[in-house]
Amino acid sequence: MSTEQPAQLHWFKSTYSSDEGGECIEIAADATAIHVRDSKERGGPQLAFPRSAWSGFLANLGRGRI
Template sequence: MSTEKPAQLHWFKSTYSSDEGGECVEVATDGTAVRVRDSKERGGPQLAFTRGGAWARFVTDLRQDGF
């Protein structure tokens, strides 16, 4: 996992998210990583997971913990 920010990314929210606030995250991909940020703090920190292994483990852990 890295916190380095690339220059330009196309961010998107889940179709389950709304524009009415709440706890939403946005996701973007680049050539090497899947990046995650808080949709309310777009200029804030980002998490970056390597494509494949680290991202898959992260998503699996979220699903198992019921988030």
């Protein structure tokens, strides 16, 4: 996991998110990592996970393990 902020990323929110505020995250991908940030703090800290770690997270999430 890294906290470095890459220069240019295309960020998006889940289609399940609304524009009414609340607790949302935004995701962006580049060649080596999946980046995550708080949608309300776009200039704030970001997390970057290796693609393999993100894939494992999603696989376990789909199995109800997380």
